[in-house]
Amino acid sequence: MTSPDKIARRKDKLERVAKVFGPGKVIPADRTVEFLELILSPGDRVVHEGDNQKQGDFLAEKLAQVDPKKVNGLKLAVSCIGLPEHLDLFENGIAEVVDFAYAGPQGGRLAELVANGTVKIGAVHTYVELYARYFAELRPDVACLVAIDADAEGNLYTGSNTEETPALVEAAAFGGGIVVVQANKLTDNLRRVDIPGEWVDFVIESPKPFHLEALFTKDPALLDETRILMAMMAMKAIYQKYLPKVLNHGVGFNTAAIELLLPTYGEELGLKGKACTHWALNPHPTMIPAIESGFVEAIACIGGEVGMEDYVASKPDIFPLGRDGSLRSNRFYGQMAGHFADMFVGATLQIDPFANSSTVTADRLAGFGGAPNFGAENRARRHLSEAFLRAGAEAHAGEYMPQGRKLVVQMVETFQGANKPTFVERLEAWDAMKTAGFAVPPVMIYGDDVSHIVTEEGVANLLLCRTMEEREQAVRGVAGFTPVGLKRDHAMVANLRDRGVIQRAEDLGIRKTDVSRDRLAARNIHDLVRWSGGLYNPPSRFRNW
Amino acid sequence: MEHLSFEFDGGPNAPKSGKPYSVAGVVASSNLEVLAQPKDLGGKVRFEVSTTVAHFEEAWRAVFADFIERSQPRDVLFSINDFAAIPPVVSLRLDQAWEALA
Numbered sequence: 001m002t003s004p005d006k007i008a009r010r011k012d013k014l015e016r017v018a019k020v021f022g023p024g025k026v027i028p029a030d031r032t033v034e035f036l037e038l039i040l041s042p043g044d045r046v047v048h049e050g051d052n053q054k055q056g057d058f059l060a061e062k063l064a065q066v067d068p069k070k071v072n073g074l075k076l077a078v079s080c081i082g083l084p085e086h087l088d089l090f091e092n093g094i095a096e097v098v099d100f101a102y103a104g105p106q107g108g109r110l111a112e113l114v115a116n117g118t119v120k121i122g123a124v125h126t127y128v129e130l131y132a133r134y135f136a137e138l139r140p141d142v143a144c145l146v147a148i149d150a151d152a153e154g155n156l157y158t159g160s161n162t163e164e165t166p167a168l169v170e171a172a173a174f175g176g177g178i179v180v181v182q183a184n185k186l187t188d189n190l191r192r193v194d195i196p197g198e199w200v201d202f203v204i205e206s207p208k209p210f211h212l213e214a215l216f217t218k219d220p221a222l223l224d225e226t227r228i229l230m231a232m233m234a235m236k237a238i239y240q241k242y243l244p245k246v247l248n249h250g251v252g253f254n255t256a257a258i259e260l261l262l263p264t265y266g267e268e269l270g271l272k273g274k275a276c277t278h279w280a281l282n283p284h285p286t287m288i289p290a291i292e293s294g295f296v297e298a299i300a301c302i303g304g305e306v307g308m309e310d311y312v313a314s315k316p317d318i319f320p321l322g323r324d325g326s327l328r329s330n331r332f333y334g335q336m337a338g339h340f341a342d343m344f345v346g347a348t349l350q351i352d353p354f355a356n357s358s359t360v361t362a363d364r365l366a367g368f369g370g371a372p373n374f375g376a377e378n379r380a381r382r383h384l385s386e387a388f389l390r391a392g393a394e395a396h397a398g399e400y401m402p403q404g405r406k407l408v409v410q411m412v413e414t415f416q417g418a419n420k421p422t423f424v425e426r427l428e429a430w431d432a433m434k435t436a437g438f439a440v441p442p443v444m445i446y447g448d449d450v451s452h453i454v455t456e457e458g459v460a461n462l463l464l465c466r467t468m469e470e471r472e473q474a475v476r477g478v479a480g481f482t483p484v485g486l487k488r489d490h491a492m493v494a495n496l497r498d499r500g501v502i503q504r505a506e507d508l509g510i511r512k513t514d515v516s517r518d519r520l521a522a523r524n525i526h527d528l529v530r531w532s533g534g535l536y537n538p539p540s541r542f543r544n545w
Numbered sequence: 546m547e548h549l550s551f552e553f554d555g556g557p558n559a560p561k562s563g564k565p566y567s568v569a570g571v572v573a574s575s576n577l578e579v580l581a582q583p584k585d586l587g588g589k590v591r592f593e594v595s596t597t598v599a600h601f602e603e604a605w606r607a608v609f610a611d612f613i614e615r616s617q618p619r620d621v622l623f624s625i626n627d628f629a630a631i632p633p634v635v636s637l638r639l640d641q642a643w644e645a646l647a
Binding site: 224225226229413414415417418456457480481486505506511512513515 | 637
């Protein structure tokens with residue numbers, strides 16, 4: 001139930017706007033600050049659309065320019081604190097609390113501003129968790145959203161990068177909030193209506209197109225042989241063993257290597273048609289060779305990817321396309337597809353000896369994004385699959401109630417760089433807990449959710465560990481030459497290896513001389529363009545030919 | 546540039562490919578070049594390291610000890626030109642050079 005107060009406030013704000021700007025939904029861009037001051041009351045909860053790909057940069061810039069004497073105490077909610085303006089709001093005295101899921105590029109500055117008391121954090125969420133809360137206790141008073149095209153009635157075309165717009169607009173439009181949209185273009189001819197105009201109160205034509213990050217473009221030229229070794233071990237020890245059909249890959253280079261090995265090594269391992277057929281995934285350019293080789297039946301897209309538009313449009317059987325032929329992604333639904341998948345494979349910055357992991361370090365509040373949903377054992381899953389049952393048989397062997405198990409794989413290099421080990425005795429999340437005033441450490445994926453860890457040294461199957469001591473030695477046993485790895489109990493690790501809990505390349509029959517870049521289906525971005533038949537159009541910074 | 550030399554007791558596996566040498570890797574940033582040559586060392590294994598990064602003698606020793614335990618080689622000389630490779634890369638190159646010679 002939306003309170004009568006909120007409805008009255010909304011009506012009052014709309015009347016004020018009508019008095020100044022006249023009737024109609026279109027607001028001139030050069031009067032955006034004045035407009036925002038009319039629709040914002042002190043203390044309002046403002047949901048700003050911005051994730052790790054698209055960002056409502058124009059509205060963020062104007063929001064940071066409102067007069068703090070008129071507008072202050074705002075509660076900001078944004079999936080990704082990706083713009084400096086998000087934090088300017090706090091330094092300018094306009095906002096005081098932020099709820100978010102990810103803060104990648106601004107993580108360092110955020111940590112500073114939290115430590116000196118300028119920013120208060122409500123919570124660090126997962127994407128789905130944050131969206132869900134917009135429908136419960138974090139109902140927006142104002143939502144600032146992003147579209148590609150809009151018409152004067154407020155109908156929106158959000159296209160390839162629809163992403164989180166549907167979740168945000170629904171929470172605001174049906175929760176008594178005011179919906180404001182920045183669109184790249186005002187037009188009478190929308191190619192498709194992604195969001196009906198009835199849900200939208202105001203549209204502003206932005207002077208320049210919204211920022212779009214090519215986050216999921218990984219250049220195959222940067223894949224070195226240690227990554228290829230890890231990919232081959234993961235494919236043999238996990239993909240071939242469990243045959244996961246529905247899976248999600250994280251954003252990193254390790255999984256990009258697997259994607260590029262599917263048509264070569266994956267074919268040798270007999271994965272085609274038996275595994276990796278359905279995905280919850282953005283249109284990764286590194287998936288093109290696997291798609292062209294017939295590995296993939298369908299991909300649920302969480303977002304779009306710059307340059308993939310034409311290629312995606314040429315695969316209506318694989319990607320979710322509208323009647324107009326362009327992609328419609330959906331972050332909420334895509335996240336749920338990944339949540340209910342057979343397997344998640346991702347990476348992290350730090351792992352402790354009990355397999356707890358976090359991307360939050362002492363000086364960076366990076367947040368988690370979608371990883372905690374993708375990378376959590378799903379206790380709500382009831383449908384069965386070969387992979388789910390095989391993993392469950394290992395995890396719940398000897399128990400009274402038979403159960404399935406999701407595969408949650410952390411694939412990490414033992415070092416992030418010289419002298420920067422991934423494996424640490426104690427997560428810096430504990431320090432972040434203190435400086436940010438959290439009640440518990442900001443852990444991304446809890447150790448008991450993780451089924452496997454893959455490093456250059458080998459694969460640890462934590463499902464087969466029966467005690468905390470075994471789990472700890474399984475982690476140390478693949479932690480390489482990090483301090484955590486060097487502190488292993490050699491006898492226990494040898495025993496775990498005999499039992500197949502730890503597998504090295506030689507245990508899997510992988511010769512190091514077979515570990516070669518020649519195995520990659522594409523060795524650079526240009527190869528990907530060729531695989532796509534010229535339809536993939538990479539951003540200029542990836543064009544080096 | 547630091548020069549280090551290590552000698553370990555070898556295992557049962559002498560190089561038997563008949564090749565005079567093998568090379569793995571390249572001298573490039575975060576990488577290294579490993580030259581492996583059969584050499585009568587009375588059953589021992591020797592590592593000669595030239596590296597751009599000083600003060601990592603113990604790390605080198607740990608990586609070599611791990612390699613010896615894994616592959617059990619004997620009578621080989623490994624000459625290494627290192628450009629700040631991290632330990633897992635060193636391990637991979639040693640394995641590749643040895644596999645080609647064994």
